[in-house]
Amino acid sequence: MGVASPLPPRRSVRGRSPRLLAQSRQRRVSLCETLDRVLNKGAVIAGDIVISVADVELVYLGVNLVVASAETMREWGQGRPPAGCRGAASLASGVTGA
Amino acid sequence: MRSSGCYVYGLIRTAENKDFGCIGLEHDGRPGRVYTVSVDSVAAVVSEYAGRDKVLPLRRNLEPHHRVIREVMKTATIVPMSFGHVARNEAEVQRTLRRNRDSLRGELDRVDGKVEMGLKVKWDVDNIFEHFVGLDPELAAHRDELFGRSHAPTPAEKIELGQMFERRLAQEREAQTERVTEAFRAHFSEVKVNPPKHELTVMDLAFLVPREGVTAFEKCVYEVAGTFPAQYLFDFSGPWAPFNFVELDLHQAAA
Numbered sequence: 537m538g539v540a541s542p543l544p545p546r547r548s549v550r551g552r553s554p555r556l557l558a559q560s561r562q563r564r565v566s567l568c569e570t571l572d573r574v575l576n577k578g579a580v581i582a583g584d585i586v587i588s589v590a591d592v593e594l595v596y597l598g599v600n601l602v603v604a605s606a607e608t609m610r611e612w613g614q615g616r617p618p619a620g621c622r623g624a625a626s627l628a629s630g631v632t633g634a
Numbered sequence: 635m636r637s638s639g640c641y642v643y644g645l646i647r648t649a650e651n652k653d654f655g656c657i658g659l660e661h662d663g664r665p666g667r668v669y670t671v672s673v674d675s676v677a678a679v680v681s682e683y684a685g686r687d688k689v690l691p692l693r694r695n696l697e698p699h700h701r702v703i704r705e706v707m708k709t710a711t712i713v714p715m716s717f718g719h720v721a722r723n724e725a726e727v728q729r730t731l732r733r734n735r736d737s738l739r740g741e742l743d744r745v746d747g748k749v750e751m752g753l754k755v756k757w758d759v760d761n762i763f764e765h766f767v768g769l770d771p772e773l774a775a776h777r778d779e780l781f782g783r784s785h786a787p788t789p790a791e792k793i794e795l796g797q798m799f800e801r802r803l804a805q806e807r808e809a810q811t812e813r814v815t816e817a818f819r820a821h822f823s824e825v826k827v828n829p830p831k832h833e834l835t836v837m838d839l840a841f842l843v844p845r846e847g848v849t850a851f852e853k854c855v856y857e858v859a860g861t862f863p864a865q866y867l868f869d870f871s872g873p874w875a876p877f878n879f880v881e882l883d884l885h886q887a888a889a
Contacts, residue, residue, distance in 0.1 A: 573878070575696075578877055579644075
């Protein structure tokens with residue numbers, strides 16, 4: 537495909553002593569930030585026009601970072617059990633130690 | 635008219651038909667061609683999508699979703715859709731654009747020429763409780779009183795101490811958030827305060843910043859960070875599409 541994963545730059549500054557984080561951690565956290573936005577924010581269309589709305593239930597990254605919020609779930613009124621976690625498994629394989 | 639569905643990435647203001655190339659979600663075994671479907675001056679950025687099943691939040695789908703938003707962002711202000719919207723066809727997309735025309739225009743105007751910058755401030759300490767006990771003599775005295783006795787504290791007493799800590803944490807977050815947003819005042823048109831997801835998070839902010847103001851914003855991060863003690867870590871990211879500033883709940887097109 538030739539197009540690298542498009543992650544926006546992310547930098548880290550410590551109070552009184554600016555420093556940059558290691559590149560690998562930067563990319564990882566940036567990916568979490570990306571997922572938080574892509575899955576959790578943005579415009580939504582209510583109703584039947586949508587054949588499909590992402591089967592996002594709770595996507596856990598690493599230990600305890602919940603990316604898809606309860607609000608998103610409520611919004612869509614999906615009372616289903618978190619079967620959507622099947623998607624999470626392959627996601628999490630590339631994202632560890634959030 | 636195409637027979638397959640349309641995956642919708644976001645909305646932009648343009649009257650022309652644009653082609654962003656084959657960078658979309660996979661369609662027919664290849665990255666789908668990304669183009670616009672417009673009504674008057676408002677356009678949806680879409681690609682063909684044949685899948686009958688739900689679009690799963692897999693890496694192979696999330697990556698192109700975000701890639702398209704990033705690519706479109708280079709030349710236009712995009713109101714991003716949240717992941718996973720597939721319309722039946724182009725006509726459905728057009729009907730939805732038409733039906734929501736006013737709110738779409740309002741939203742596109744509000745974020746026009748602006749990008750989102752993320753700023754997370756964290757306490758970079760091993761034990762946040764210890765950190766606060768060190769800062770707050772009242773909390774320290776209460777803790778010492780409870781745990782310095784010959785008998786163990788009761789659950790109720792521990793809960794009370796925990797609540798005291800929580801209140802102190804919330805106060806500190808609120809005060810620092812105010813301090814930081816005030817320091818950035820000149821650099822943003824809107825700010826969104828997201829609830830912290832982790833106990834070490836002081837604040838999780840998103841700023842809506844003019845595109846040409848990104849450099850000044852970044853400079854401001856360094857300046858503001860310099861006024862904080864070393865156990866505060868400032869993480870900033872961006873520019874992003876205005877994910878945190880989209881308040882659209884579009885209505886489906888009337889059948």
